[in-house]
Amino acid sequence: MQIIWIHGFPLNSQIFEAQRKIKGAEHKTPDLPGFGRQPPAPAIQGIGDYATYVLASSPKEAVFAGLSMGGYICFAIARMAPERVRGLILIDTKETADTADGRKGRFDMIEKVQKEGIKPVVESMLPKMVINESLKPKVRQIMESSSKEGVMAALRAMAERPDCSDLLPRINAPTLIVVGEKDTITPPSDAERMKNALPNASLIKIANAAHLSNMEKPDELNAAVEQFLSRHHL
Numbered sequence: 001m002q003i004i005w006i007h008g009f010p011l012n013s014q015i016f017e018a019q020r021k022i023k024g025a026e027h028k029t030p031d032l033p034g035f036g037r038q039p040p041a042p043a044i045q046g047i048g049d050y051a052t053y054v055l056a057s058s059p060k061e062a063v064f065a066g067l068s069m070g071g072y073i074c075f076a077i078a079r080m081a082p083e084r085v086r087g088l089i090l091i092d093t094k095e096t097a098d099t100a101d102g103r104k105g106r107f108d109m110i111e112k113v114q115k116e117g118i119k120p121v122v123e124s125m126l127p128k129m130v131i132n133e134s135l136k137p138k139v140r141q142i143m144e145s146s147s148k149e150g151v152m153a154a155l156r157a158m159a160e161r162p163d164c165s166d167l168l169p170r171i172n173a174p175t176l177i178v179v180g181e182k183d184t185i186t187p188p189s190d191a192e193r194m195k196n197a198l199p200n201a202s203l204i205k206i207a208n209a210a211h212l213s214n215m216e217k218p219d220e221l222n223a224a225v226e227q228f229l230s231r232h233h234l
């Protein structure tokens, strides 16, 4: 089985370096347009366009794993092509749309990025990404490699993404939810709400980890994924 690992914002596939060691699956870690090695693409107008982009290079059936914005993209994939989703791994993410304040904050940030480049995004988000100080230089390097156009397109796509609460009860694919106990962007309460709404989900909370729980505690996350794959014969 292939696992397609979809990164968060404003990050790239390097965040999943440790997940490539997970046994029993083949791993694909695409960079989304405008992030990592992938140039920005004018075709990206909304979250659904990232889903189309990921699906275009994915096999007929796969396990889709998304961290934060990657999770928003997983929900778009589950809506567009449920028959291709054999399993879901939702890491530090949520199904709800932005609040009105959250949306306004994204549009204010787009204006700032237009004038100042991506520095304001990096400075505002880095403190919330990890609690382990030794990981911050690496996370900063990953964030700083994002393109201005890619960051603006993703901010707009996230601001306009639909609420997916209605979708959860219809997702029958086995789902593993993972959340860092210290995640303040998508806290454990979001993960618990998703677990309760999904028909076939289990939830793992990772102690002493914030938003990038997969980077902070790779061994715990990898073990949980290996168990998930074997329990569901994926």
Ligand code: MLT
Residues within 6 Å of the ligand: 007, 008, 009, 010, 067, 068, 069, 070, 158, 185, 211
């Ligand atoms: C992410 O990590 O992808 C972002 O924090 C998601 C968001 O800003 O909603």
